[in-house]
Amino acid sequence: MTTSGRVRLGDRRLTSAESAMLRRTAVRLGIQAGLIVAAIVTVLVGVTLAVVLHAEAADTRSMLAAAVSRADNDVADAPANVWLVRRGPDGQRSTDGLPTGAADQRALARTARTGVAETHEREVNGADYQVFTMRRGDTTVQGVLDLGPVHADRRHLLYSLLLVGGLGLVLAAGAGAMLGVRAVQPLANALSLQRRFVADASHELRTPLTLLTTRAQLLRRHLQRGHDHQAALADAESLVHDSDNLAAVLEDLLLAADPHAEAATEEIDLRVLAGGVAAASAAVAGARGVTVRAEGGDAPVVVRGAPVALRRALTAVLDNAVRHAEQTVTVTVHADDRQAVVEVADDGPGLDPGMAPRLFDRFSSAGGSTPDGRQRRFGIGLALVGEIVARHHGEVEALAAPGGGAVFRLTFPRPSTGTGAAPTDPADPVES
Template sequence: MTAWGRDRDRRLTGAESAMLRRTAVRLGIQAGLIVAAIVTVLVGVTLAVVLHAETVGTRSMLAAAVSRADDDVADAPANVWLVRRGPHGQDATEGLPAGAADPRALARTARTGVAETHEREVGGADYLIFTMRRGDTIVQGVLDLGPVHADRRHLLYSLLLVGGLGLVLAAGAGAMLGVRAVQPLANALSLQRRFVADASHELRTPLTLLTTRAQLLRRHLQRGHDHEAALADAESLVRDSDNLAAVLEDLLLAADPHAAGAAEELDLRVLAGGVVAAGTEVAGARGVTVRAEGGGDPVVVRGAPVALRRALTAVLDNAVRHAEQTVTVTVHATDRQAVVEVADDGPGLDPGLAPRMFDRFSSAGGSSADGRQRRFGIGLALVGEIVARHHGEVEALAAPGGGAAFRLTFPRYVPGIPAVPTNPRDPTGPVEP
């Protein structure tokens, strides 16, 4: 036995899935490249600003140290050495690296009086040198740039790490956004495919009836007599046109996931009786007898008459196509449920294929004498969707004595008592009367 509950996952064809995957990948790559470019620009700007601020700060600190230097060159900031040249000679801060001071800069500033700043490499070490005149004394500051360069490398590695992490996150976010961006397109394609398939299946019979009615009406009009028959055909043509319009409206409603159809109280026994009466002629042409069973008390539910009529017609049509001789339609009710069961004496159901019973265009092997196979096509898939929209459940099971049976169960409508969905997995909750 198998049951069809809420809406199944919407499925796309292989070509459509491949197209959507390619679209998602392209969107993800584009989004990732855009974010990567933004991250790269931000990292570059941040690095330039920080390096500029560092350079300005370093030069300002060295210039301040030289400006504040007094007669004692021993009082110098960390990693800074001072050199003073005056009328009484030259002295320097203890520990000044050999060759770090620049005698030429001292001489130029002594001659021109213009302060100057430059970098100098000595023995593989880099130094920043600032030289200025203070009265008759020339003072030169020497700053070891080793710690500054070490901090700069640490900052660069940190920015590269953050930027690389940003690029990885950008790629992941781009892929996620790409998938989310194409999801509405996937839903639209799925709804389009479903509507086209449903319309081609559901409108075939009404259009055939319309064509037949129109041909009969034309024949009567051409003969110019039997006015009553022509009038009856015209009335039937109008009625079938109304049915076609109702079916199309219900299909459009089912194709819109945000639409909510108007529900009304209806007697399942009367509805099933009308479906049986309409299908008797077709069944008779196949040599199949259709019987309606059950009591005479009303079995009331709330729902869309057109949709429920479509569901019962599809189940009955499937039973007639596979029956050997007899199809039985039974309507009964329990305290909280309304049940319609359609049983036939045709090929049984393959339990191994039962989970796919209500998938579109599926089939299951039968066991009839002539080796026939039960084919379900799109009809039972539509039945499952309609039943789920009405908070019900449809089951496929073996009929007593052979054959197959389909049981449609709906919440029974009792005035003043909320209807309980028959499907326990139905997330929509009770159906209010």
């Protein structure tokens, strides 16, 4: 089984819980925006209707007053939807077609008696009318306006305002949800980045701290014995070196956590780097009863990258191999004119083919194949390896070894010019 693929640089995918929180927040913001817009639209619609109805009533009164004022002996020349009623010494006359009961005889009598003009609305046979009555000399004139067309226009205006307001409400809710997602996205990304940094730091610092603990224990053992000062001095130097590596790992983690930061790159001899990582892990591997071997020729295998990041990647792969190996882990470095390859092989449980799609995902695990039922677990180590390799424009592959165990292959492009262009010979083993 072989699985390979590039891991996206700077991947900041949200977890399901973070995505759910983002959706809930966006929905809440959308609802709040919709309610605010609904309140604003309601106020605007109310104000608009009040202004329109007031203007409409004023226009209606003005039209009726003008029609009544112009009415002389002839009541036939009335505006559309208006009927005139004239009561004088010669009797009462009205415009043809005046609806039955539309004229208000009581209002005619009151105005004829008091001389006070009056305006009011009345309903007759299900129809609404506005009536204006005034006296001119010994003649009283009344205008009757059919409010049916006016009310129809009013309903049309109201429906239009409600339609526009409802559409605005829907658009506001959608825009609020979209803006909510955009507003919360940086916060969610920051939360995801913080969680990833904590997880990465916890994982990446575990191996250097384990090495420091092992070195310190060896140094204490030599000091307690009181002899072999050279070995104690070597352990002390290794302790200082591992402390420097720990500080470098912390700095690289901080750089990796900043999406805008770029780590300094330089030409690196992968053979030397892999040999150093193998030598540093030999003590921890020995405590587990595992032997680490570094194989490769003497010719340099040069790539361009960040030394600390590449050391982190090789350390993670080697640590994974040591944890699952039965007896031996082999680190091999070789190259051709275009690519440099580092292979880390162990004789532990093989790889489950079903894990291929998720092999470099965080906290993935594959079923174990050892007699004691152990599982090969990867946590976030291989995910970090994939991200580091992707930043260096390389690829990482996982292969099931023919005789059992697993092989992880890291491939990097080689610089077009520089030292170490010649391929190396992987046949020369070096014990670590």
